Amino acid sequence: MTRKQKRLTIIAGLSSVVLAAVVFIALAMSSTAAFFVVPSEVQERQLAAGQAFRLGGIVKSDSWKQTDTVHDFLVTDCIVDVAAHFEGIMPDLFREGQEVILEGALNAQGTFEATNVLAKHDENYVPKDMADKFEEKGLCPGHTDAT
Amino acid sequence: MYTIELGHFALILAFAISIGQVGVGIAIWRAATNSGVAFMRNASVVQFVLVAASFAALMFAFATSDFSLLLAYEHSHSEQPMLYKLTSTWGNHEGSLLLWVLILTLFGAAVALFGGRLPRKLHVLVLANQGLLGAAFVGFTIFTSNPFARIAAPPIEGRDLNPILQDIGLAIHPPLLYIGYVGFSVCFSFAMAALISGKIDAAWARWVRPWTMASWIFLTLGIAMGSYWAYYELGWGGWWFWDPVENASFMPWLAGTALLHSALVMEKRNALKIWTVLLAIMTFSLSLLGTFMVRSGILTSVHSFASDPARGLVILGILTFFICGAFILFALRGPSLRAGGVFAPISREAALVLNNLFLATATAAVLVGTLYPLILDAASGIKISVGAPFFNLTFGALMVPLLLVVPFGPFLSWKRAELMSVVRRLFGAVLVAVIVSIIFTAYTWQGASLLPLGFLLAFWVMVGALADLAERAKLFRVALSTSLRRLAGLPKTVWSTAGAHFGLGVTVLGVVVVSGFETELITTMRPGEQAQLSGYTIEFEGERLLQGPNYITEHGDFLVSKGTGTPRVVASEKRNYTARRMPTTEAGIKTFGFSQIYVSLGEKTEDGGRVVRVWYKPMITLIWIGALIMSLAGAYSLSDRRFRVAAPNRSKKSAQKQMVGEPT
Known part of the structure; x- marks a missing residue:
């Protein structure tokens, strides 16, 4: 092989790998990215049961019922409440009246089955996605934590 | 205390000197004279001494709980143990930035002191570029994130440090990580100097490689330490979350690993020059991007503290300036660089190109996953989250072919190689890897799955690394004593390659x-009750309320035993830090061989019991042990004389000699 051919072989090989990787990354992104949704958008977006997304809102006061490791509570944006269900240990900072972000999907009954609960790390921590969305939509104006 | 003002003043002085350093550097370069080099070196050292003094002043204020310092008031407490008082210095935005700057100037001083053999022009340009970085970041610290702000009427008590950070991890993780991150600034400065002077050759790669290696070692340790810290402190039992902040440190690591390998090709074969310079720029750009993401407040995590958006804009400006400047310079000067040695599609160079290809693509995948949600949000307001599923899929898929080819690299000869002869020589290694994997699979059998393929991959990398040593020692082909003598005589770099690749295999095995x-x-x-998990018995002994220095804790004692072995005590706590009224969970971890039992205390139940979460983490310690092996292997190669001695006029000859002399 000449110098030029060698170089072309290598370049062609590399480009095909890069191209394959780009396609692969794009496909992976579209199939795994989860939308961030507040309760009042759950209806309007017509999310199918089983489709993974992140639900963000405030844990409604006096709605948290727990038996050992089974938790049921309502997540609200002061307009719509969504029932949520979680089995496991709640993070230390999960409290009623505070923001929470849940990862999971709706079940056939329309309850949000959370696989993961994200509460605040410390008192300065405001889930940014949620703060932005609450502010933009003017949800829960009196809720100091969400701003 | 006057020390705070002295520290503040020292920092301002360092800022002035760094500006002077840039100016004088440019003047020396334009004037084509050699005078003034001493100034550049002294300026770099003095700058470091000043920043160190300023950092010491800050630390002193924290150590003495001087709450007239706003930062100490906001982030420390007089009842903290001394260690945490000291580490509180960088457990906040301003202090952590000052630590970043301290390490930046430390590297500047190191280049000034150890770069005596560099061509003077190159040395001046490198130091001028370090000075520019110093000016930007010291300036950023002084004008937007000044740690020396005072309170006129000092409060009696501080507001305490975020309890999650009150751990020995804060003493180790940030300094290690920053040394790694910021160390790449030297590679960046070398790349800029090379582009400005237009002179890039094998000698350049020789000077850059030790700095790359040193940074890489610390970054590896820093990331591993961060992972272990998150694992035991956050109480969720996870060791890697693909959190944007983790990704921010992982991207420079991937790019740095690629740089380490491409600089090797450049040093030995004078090839891949343009790519290596580009990688040096990209690696530090990713470090800067990481700093931006963590320090600007566009992300929320334990790392971001509370920061104000104005800082984000300034740091974005600095980031844009350096990255765009570097790429513009690269675009102008890159094409004028002469292409170096040619190589065949099957050769060690080609294998290293493949390595770079997969590492660069993996870096890109992580970058896309990390930035896409931010960009999409800024552009369209749509909020999505890209999490573990995306990264596991893309990163995992890219790592499989990379791991498959790792053992081939050291076996291929430079320039052109016979694939068949390499395959023949690696056949033994394949056989051993398969046999070990079968035994391992049988030993851990829990039903059919794809896991044995993962084991095979890990053992292949490990056995392949050892096979390289065996091959070079002519093991089983000559007398054992001769083999051992050959083994002892192998260059340190060969040992370190084998060691680092072996460590990689160990980490992969742990992950799988x-x-x-x-x-x-x-x-x-309830107290006295037992639970079973994967052959381990966990007994809850009971709990008591204890008082810590600045917290109260519900302390649960457990007895864990493997099979019929002797029970060992594991304590897990739920702490409540009084100053911030913030609860944390302290996991109880016990190591059995390479595996761990992880006990996390949950809420109290009404009937006097406890919700308890127990994980069995088989062979999890291998993940960090592997990283440790990789760093040690890297450190061993740094002790090689050939790595350090780089007299410019001899470099070309010795590089050739080395090429010939090296067993392939």
């Missing part, structure tokens, strides 16, 4: 085993 065989149990236990 823990992902496949991890088990978890969530249950309610």
Whole structure:
């Protein structure tokens, strides 16, 4: 092989790998990215049961019922409440009246089955996605934590 | 105390000197004279001494709980143990930035002191570029994030440090990580100097490689330490979350690993020059991007503290300036660089190109996953989250072919190689890897799955690394004593390559085993009750209320035994830090061989029991042990004389000699 051919072989090989990787990354992104949704958008977006997304809102006061490791509570944006269900240990900072972000999907009954609960790390921590969305939509104006 | 003002003043002085350093550097370069080099070197050292003094002043204020310092008031407490008082210095935005700057100037001083053999022009340009970085970041610290702000009427008590950070991890993780991150600034400065002077050759790669190696070692340790810290402190039992902040440190690591390998090609064969310079720029750009993401407040995590958006804009400006400046310079000067040695599609160079290809693509995948949600949000307001599923899929898929080819690299000869002869020589290694994997699979059998393929991959990398040593020692082909003598005589770099690749295999094995065989149990236990998990018995002994220096804690004692072995005590706590009224969970971890039992205390139940979460993490420690092996292997190669001695006029000859002399 000449110098030029060698170089072309290598370049062609590399480009095909890069191209394959780009396609692969794009496909992976579209199939795994989860939308961030507040309760009042759950209806309007017509999310199918089983489709993974992140639900963000405030844990409604006096709605948290727990038996050992089974938790049921309502997540609200002061307009719509969504029932949520979680089995496991709640993070230390999960409290009623505070923001929470849940990862999971709706079940056939329309309850949000959370696989993961994200509460605040410390008192300065405001889930940014949620703060932005609450502010933009003017949800829960009196809720100091969400701003 | 006057020390605070002295520290503040020292920092301002360092800022002035760094500006002077840039100016004088440019003047020396334009004037084509050699005078003034001494100034550049002294300026770099003095700058470091000043920043160190300023950092010491800050630390002193924290150590003495001087709450007239706003930062100490906001982030420390007089009842903290001394260690945490000291580490509180960088457990906040301003202090952590000052630590970043301290390490930047430390590297500047190191280049000034150890770069005596560099061509003077190059040395001046490198130091001028370090000075520019120093000016930007010292300036950023002084004008937007000044740690020396005072309170006129000092409060009696401080507001305490975020309890999650009150751990020995804060003493180790940030300094290690920053040394790694910021160390790449030297590679960046070398790349800029090379582009400005237009002179890039094998000698350049020789000077850059030790700095790359040193940074890489610390970054590896820093990331591993961060991972272990998150694992035991956050109480969720996870060791890697693909959190944007983790990704921010992982991207420079991937790019740095690629740089380490491409600089090797450049040093030995004078090829891949343009790519290596580009990688040096990209690696530090990713470090800067990481700093931006963590320090600007566009992300929310334990790392970001509370920061104000104005800082984000300034740091974005600095980031844009350096990255765009570097790329513009690269675009102008890159094409004028002469292409170096040619090589065949099957050769060690080609294998290293493949390595770079997969590492660069993996970096891109992580970058896309990390930035896409931010960009999409800024552009359209749509909020999505890209999490573990995306990264596991893309990163995992890219790592499989990379790991497959790792053992081939050291076996291929430079320039052109015979694939068949390499395959023949590696056949033994394949056989051993398969046999070990079969034994391992049988030993850990829990039903059919794809895991054995993962084991095979890990053992292939490990055995392949050892096979390289065996091959070079002519093991089993000559007398054992001759082999041992050959082994002892191998260059340190050969040992370090084998060691680092072996460590990689160890980490992969840990990842595969823990992902496949991890088990978890969530249950309610009353004192005296027992639970079973994967052959381990966990007994809840009972709990008591204890008082710590600045917290109260519900302390639960457990007895864990493997099979019929002697029970060992594990304590898990739920702490409440009084100053911030913030609860944390302290996991109880016990190591059995390479595996761990992880106990996390949950809420109290009404009938006097406890919700308890127990994980069995088989072979999880291998993940960090592997990283440790990789760093040690890197450190061993740094002790090689050939790595350090780089007299410019001899470099070309010795590089050739080395090429010939090296067993392939």
